[in-house]
Amino acid sequence: MTMPYYSIGEIHTLLVSRETSAEALCRDYLERIEKINPEINAYITTDPDGALNAARAVDRLLAAGEDLHPLAGVPAIIKDNICTRMLRTTCGSRILGQFVPPYSATVVERVNAVHGVILGKGNMDEFGMGSSNENSAFGPARNPWDPTRVTGGSSGGPAAAVAANIAVWGLGSDTGGSIRTPASFCGVVGMKPTYGRVSRYGLVAYASSLDQIGPFAASVEDVAIAMNCISGYDPADSTSARTSVPDFCAGLKKGVRGLKIGLPREYFGEGIRPEVSAAVMAAAAKLSDQGAECTEISLPHTEYALAAYYIIAPAEASSNLARYDGVSYGSRIDGDDIIAMSCKTRSRLFGMEVQRRIMLGTYVLSSGYYDAYYLRALKIRRLIKGDFDRAFASVDAIIAPVVPDVAFRIGEKTDDPLTMYMTDVCTIPVNMAGLPSLAIPCGLVDGLPVGLQIIGRPMAEAEILQIGHCAEQIIGFAGIANKTKAGAL
Amino acid sequence: MIDEKTVRDVARLSRLEVDDRQVEVLARQMGDIIGYMDMLSRIDTENVEPMAHVVPISNVWRPDSLRPSMPNQEAIRLAPDAEGEYFRTPKVVSG
Numbered sequence: 109m110t111m112p113y114y115s116i117g118e119i120h121t122l123l124v125s126r127e128t129s130a131e132a133l134c135r136d137y138l139e140r141i142e143k144i145n146p147e148i149n150a151y152i153t154t155d156p157d158g159a160l161n162a163a164r165a166v167d168r169l170l171a172a173g174e175d176l177h178p179l180a181g182v183p184a185i186i187k188d189n190i191c192t193r194m195l196r197t198t199c200g201s202r203i204l205g206q207f208v209p210p211y212s213a214t215v216v217e218r219v220n221a222v223h224g225v226i227l228g229k230g231n232m233d234e235f236g237m238g239s240s241n242e243n244s245a246f247g248p249a250r251n252p253w254d255p256t257r258v259t260g261g262s263s264g265g266p267a268a269a270v271a272a273n274i275a276v277w278g279l280g281s282d283t284g285g286s287i288r289t290p291a292s293f294c295g296v297v298g299m300k301p302t303y304g305r306v307s308r309y310g311l312v313a314y315a316s317s318l319d320q321i322g323p324f325a326a327s328v329e330d331v332a333i334a335m336n337c338i339s340g341y342d343p344a345d346s347t348s349a350r351t352s353v354p355d356f357c358a359g360l361k362k363g364v365r366g367l368k369i370g371l372p373r374e375y376f377g378e379g380i381r382p383e384v385s386a387a388v389m390a391a392a393a394k395l396s397d398q399g400a401e402c403t404e405i406s407l408p409h410t411e412y413a414l415a416a417y418y419i420i421a422p423a424e425a426s427s428n429l430a431r432y433d434g435v436s437y438g439s440r441i442d443g444d445d446i447i448a449m450s451c452k453t454r455s456r457l458f459g460m461e462v463q464r465r466i467m468l469g470t471y472v473l474s475s476g477y478y479d480a481y482y483l484r485a486l487k488i489r490r491l492i493k494g495d496f497d498r499a500f501a502s503v504d505a506i507i508a509p510v511v512p513d514v515a516f517r518i519g520e521k522t523d524d525p526l527t528m529y530m531t532d533v534c535t536i537p538v539n540m541a542g543l544p545s546l547a548i549p550c551g552l553v554d555g556l557p558v559g560l561q562i563i564g565r566p567m568a569e570a571e572i573l574q575i576g577h578c579a580e581q582i583i584g585f586a587g588i589a590n591k592t593k594a595g596a597l
Numbered sequence: 598m599i600d601e602k603t604v605r606d607v608a609r610l611s612r613l614e615v616d617d618r619q620v621e622v623l624a625r626q627m628g629d630i631i632g633y634m635d636m637l638s639r640i641d642t643e644n645v646e647p648m649a650h651v652v653p654i655s656n657v658w659r660p661d662s663l664r665p666s667m668p669n670q671e672a673i674r675l676a677p678d679a680e681g682e683y684f685r686t687p688k689v690v691s692g
Contacts (some may be wrong), residue, residue: 521652
């Protein structure tokens with residue numbers, strides 16, 4: 109069965125005009141999942157009953173003549189570290205393999221409130237720790253463009269599901285690139301909002317000062333629609349921002365005339381594959397043709413971001429993951445006393461990357477090393493933020509590659525953690541500074557998608573969506589995408 | 598440089614069990630990673646304030662009022678082992 113890559117707007121029109129029902133659409137997607145998911149492994153858990161119930165509710169609203177929210181009846185995938193009440197939420201881990209949350213994350217409540225249809229839970233690197241989705245206890249998600257390749261991580265499932273059209277949109281989370289990297293590798297659009305823009309209540313914590321939930325979709329407009337639904341202050345998340353939320357769709361078509369765009373030289377040099385740089389530069393040139401003013405800028409502390417991140421994130425993780433002790437929830441392996449039980453539970457049910465990061469975090473926080481590593485990393489973080497602050501005094505947005513290369517082969521980097529960490533070199537600084545960034549596809553290299561990211565000032569999601577929408581129209585990636593994806597599946 | 602003793606110490610602090618083969622692998626991998634991080638010592642951070650968080654939030658208060666909480670049975674349902682309304686664990690205090 110083939111299924112057009114419907115946009116959210118197209119589905120809304122189909123439903124409102126009664127050309128199809130939400131239930132029929134939901135059944136079509138569930139059928140596609142059964143056929144395609146065994147190869148792509150985008151879903152850890154599917155929820156046919158919950159999805160069909162939500163879809164039928166939409167059909168009842170339609171029958172009653174109610175107005176529908178644009179996301180009503182639109183099938184979605186939720187990353188499996190976002191809690192869904194009474195629907196298993198594994199975080200890609202064996203330790204939460206049987207965890208059925210007693211409450212839903214605020215973002216899930218928001219999706220439910222507008223009658224979105226949640227098809228299931230998306231594959232991910234365990235606790236968000238990974239750049240390829242290979243650290244999932246449920247096996248790697250596979251790239252729909254070439255199933256021998258990784259999807260990118262950690263939100264590989266939602267990205268692959270949107271790319272393979274087994275979900276129309278999705279939610280992921282991004283701590284050091286976990287939305288943007290898989291969006292780039294899978295040729296879809298993904299946004300990491302400003303830290304605080306979207307509530308993290310109900311997101312299983314990895315590194316709390318860096319984690320942020322954001323959407324995936326096939327187009328910038330669809331991402332903007334999803335942002336409208338999930339953004340806003342939440343008293344349940346004390347770090348959520350009390351900033352008003354604009355309509356992210358309102359300015360999409362305003363174009364880029366007069367906008368100043370910075371191209372940071374540190375993101376186009378050594379370590380970045382030349383073809384990737386060229387694709388991003390070509391897109392920037394096209395934006396110049398549309399009236400944007402592109403200038404080279406410098407973010408001089410970029411080279412230190414990766415090292416500082418891999419101190420700060422594991423440090424926070426070592427603390428956050430201390431709660432998995434086999435006592436109050438999650439799975440347990442028995443032991444003679446409570447410490448033996450806890451040690452056995454953690455060492456047998458956490459994967460190796462999670463254990464490595466807990467140990468790294470414990471090491472950099474331990475007495476004698478705290479100043480040399482953790483404290484120094486926090487100082488570097490301020491320098492990185494300062495780089496961006498200075499840049500944004502003279503430019504409105506920054507364009508850079510998302511990942512230094514296209515999707516690599518499954519297994520290619522699993523033996524060497526440090527090489528795997530390098531995948532995140534272009535995405536990490538954005539999390540360190542808490543900024544919004546939009547990843548969009550900008551071309552193909554070796555027949556695989558290349559992404560660019562548009563980084564904005566804090567709370568300037570509307571501006572980067574506007575630039576992204578313009579870039580998307582002039583790059584015309586959607587045309588290429590539909591052709592190539594059909595070949596891969 | 599991370600030696601095997603350090604790995605064992607850190608594992609103990611982290612409540613993780615590591616076998617001899619893992620200790621060897623982890624010592625090498627963590628050594629590589631920490632070695633890479635030593636690049637940070639190249640930069641002068643003497644007069645830089647550490648930044649733990651990008652948003653300058655201090656105390657966030659809520660009204661100190663009663664409100665419904667998760668029912669006890671809901672919380673106990675999630676426990677790997679429970680008795681009545683209590684979590685059950687192996688012995689905590691020796692002797």
